[in-house]
Amino acid sequence: MTSLVRSVSESTVRRLSLYLRTLERLQAEGAETVASGDLADRAGTTAAQVRKDLSSFGSFGTRGLGYRVGPLHARIREILGLTRPWRVVLVGAGRIGSALFAYPHFRERGFRIEAILDSDPAKIGGVWEGVTIQSAAHLEQVLARAEAEILILAVPAGAAQELAERAAAAGVRGILNFAPVRLRLPDEVEVNNVNLAVELEALSHALVLAEVQG
Amino acid sequence: MTSLVRSVSESTVRRLSLYLRTLERLQAEGAETVASGDLADRAGTTAAQVRKDLSSFGSFGTRGLGYRVGPLHARIREILGLTRPWRVVLVGAGRIGSALFAYPHFRERGFRIEAILDSDPAKIGGVWEGVTIQSAAHLEQVLARAEAEILILAVPAGAAQELAERAAAAGVRGILNFAPVRLRLPDEVEVNNVNLAVELEALSHALVLAEVQG
DNA sequence: GATTGTGAATTATTTCACAGCT
DNA sequence: AGCTGTGAAATAATTCACAATC
Numbered sequence: 001m002t003s004l005v006r007s008v009s010e011s012t013v014r015r016l017s018l019y020l021r022t023l024e025r026l027q028a029e030g031a032e033t034v035a036s037g038d039l040a041d042r043a044g045t046t047a048a049q050v051r052k053d054l055s056s057f058g059s060f061g062t063r064g065l066g067y068r069v070g071p072l073h074a075r076i077r078e079i080l081g082l083t084r085p086w087r088v089v090l091v092g093a094g095r096i097g098s099a100l101f102a103y104p105h106f107r108e109r110g111f112r113i114e115a116i117l118d119s120d121p122a123k124i125g126g127v128w129e130g131v132t133i134q135s136a137a138h139l140e141q142v143l144a145r146a147e148a149e150i151l152i153l154a155v156p157a158g159a160a161q162e163l164a165e166r167a168a169a170a171g172v173r174g175i176l177n178f179a180p181v182r183l184r185l186p187d188e189v190e191v192n193n194v195n196l197a198v199e200l201e202a203l204s205h206a207l208v209l210a211e212v213q214g
Numbered sequence: 215m216t217s218l219v220r221s222v223s224e225s226t227v228r229r230l231s232l233y234l235r236t237l238e239r240l241q242a243e244g245a246e247t248v249a250s251g252d253l254a255d256r257a258g259t260t261a262a263q264v265r266k267d268l269s270s271f272g273s274f275g276t277r278g279l280g281y282r283v284g285p286l287h288a289r290i291r292e293i294l295g296l297t298r299p300w301r302v303v304l305v306g307a308g309r310i311g312s313a314l315f316a317y318p319h320f321r322e323r324g325f326r327i328e329a330i331l332d333s334d335p336a337k338i339g340g341v342w343e344g345v346t347i348q349s350a351a352h353l354e355q356v357l358a359r360a361e362a363e364i365l366i367l368a369v370p371a372g373a374a375q376e377l378a379e380r381a382a383a384a385g386v387r388g389i390l391n392f393a394p395v396r397l398r399l400p401d402e403v404e405v406n407n408v409n410l411a412v413e414l415e416a417l418s419h420a421l422v423l424a425e426v427q428g
Numbered sequence: 429g430a431t432t433g434t435g436a437a438t439t440a441t442t443t444c445a446c447a448g449c450t
Numbered sequence: 451a452g453c454t455g456t457g458a459a460a461t462a463a464t465t466c467a468c469a470a471t472c
Contacts, residue, residue: 007423007427009462009463010416011462011463011464012463013415013416013419014412014416016415016419017409017411017412017415017416018396018409018412020415021394021411035430035431035432036431036432037431042396043396044396046464046465047431047432048464048465048466048467049463049464049465051431051432051433051434052433052434052463052464052465054432054433055432055433055434059432059433061431061432061433062431062432062471062472063430063431063432063433063470063471063472064429064430064431064432064471064472065430065431065432065472066430066431066432067432079419080415080418080419080422081415081418081419081421081422082415082418086418086421094313095309095312095313095316095317096313096317098309098312098313099308099309099310099312099313100410102309103309103310103410103411105394105410105411106410106411106414109411109414109415111414111418149421150414150417150418150421173421173424174417174418174420174421175417176413176414176417180235180319182232182256182257182258188424190417190420190421190424192413192414192416192417192420194408194410194413195231195232196314196317196319196320196408197231197235197317197319197320197323198228198231198232199390199406199408200320200323200325200364200390200406201227201230201231201234201294201295201296201323202224202227202228202231202406203364203388203389203390203404203406204294204295204296204300204325204364204388205227205230205293205294205295206388206404206406207295207300207363207364207387207388207404208294208295209221210387210402210404213221223440223441225440225441225442226441249452249453249454250453250454251453260442260443261453261454262442262443262444262445263441263442263443265453265454265455265456266441266442266443266455266456268454268455269454269455269456273454273455275453275454275455276449276450276453276454277448277449277450277452277453277454277455278449278450278451278452278453278454279450279452279453279454280452280453280454281454
């Protein structure tokens with residue numbers, strides 16, 4: 001069987017996600033086709049970049065016309081692994097956890113938060129939209145019962161490594177980590193780090209640079 | 215006057231932010247010096263990368279010994295523009311806004327949220343830790359009174375462009391944008407986008423790839 | 429006439445490897 | 451002996467430019 005999903009670079013993958021959202025807007029606008037230049041403008045890149053990205057998985061644009069919005073959308077969903085739902089467990093029922101749980105774009109894309117865990121007794125037993133917050137002590141059982149594939153880690157830095165290790169041992173395949181620490185885990189566990197301080201600090205660096213350079 | 219801040223690549227800047235946090239942990243552990251290899255392990259990169267990153271702004275490691283933790287920390291703070299406070303206004307008092315407002319790492323690094331805005335009448339007038347949520351209709355006045363330099367945009371996609379334009383016109387210099395849209399703004403406004411759907415989709419892509427490749 | 433697909437050229441980033449300090 | 455600083459080499463990502471196609 002030939003793979004439907006070829007290896008593409010990390011930066012291409014991130015742009016594909018942007019294209020996907022753009023294509024959804026185009027669909028809502030009733031567009032049938034889109035040219036690379038138009039897609040690039042809307043997604044914030046260049047026409048050549050769009051074409052390179054799309055050609056990397058043997059694309060099917062039409063010369064003179066552009067790409068058909070529907071089929072391209074379907075193909076990118078496939079590449080990104082969004083054609084089936086993902087079972088997700090959220091660890092950390094603080095503010096970030098709450099924001100992620102309610103983030104509409106996650107559910108739209110098929111990321112199903114099956115369970116919520118926290119270690120704060122004041123939070124355990126609480127209910128969010130029908131989902132009861134359980135004790136993080138039961139991480140392994142919860143992951144097993146949910147057959148969770150993805151863990152969203154939204155806990156303080158000090159708690160992240162231990163929880164991540166336990167989740168990895170329990171068979172979780174990917175972790176989206178919001179704790180500002182580098183997780184040390186077996187290679188087969190995919191980790192994607194989101195560090196909000198990095199984002200703000202990159203901005204502040206850009207601002208001082210702009211000051212100095214006029 | 216020679217600039218204290220040289221141009222370094224975007225990826226270097228992001229790693230510097232990681233090194234900064236690592237150095238803070240080392241300081242807390244009482245370490246006086248750190249070798250590039252150790253810093254690399256803790257920050258999740260390589261020794262050569264660390265040395266290249268640090269040498270790009272004329273660093274002052276000691277051969278045979280490593281880098282002195284305190285001075286290196288101070289130098290990176292300088293590079294990242296963290297030696298002075300930043301005046302920040304938060305737009306969007308939803309769940310993401312709430313998480314960001316309470317995120318301790320922002321305040322620790324001198325990002326001061328001076329005002330909170332929202333357009334939902336149910337939220338306006340609410341108070342978060344002494345800060346009253348004001349109407350987004352008054353964006354310009356609030357930005358002027360706060361002399362805000364940075365805007366954190368945590369609003370729905372549909373509202374982001376208009377608010378960003380108004381903030382740019384009112385003189386904001388940088389925007390940390392959580393809305394999943396590409397903002398079109400004058401070049402002098404720095405924009406850093408955080409797109410949570412992209413992060414999760416990059417993870418799901420990695421997982422399907424791992425499945426296919428064994 | 430418009431727009432893709434893609435090799436080639438360019439630019440950026442990472443890794444190597446080792447001379448040079450302490 | 452240990453570790454930095456850095457040119458050189460290798461690799462990766464982006465941009466160019468144009469023939470191929472509709």
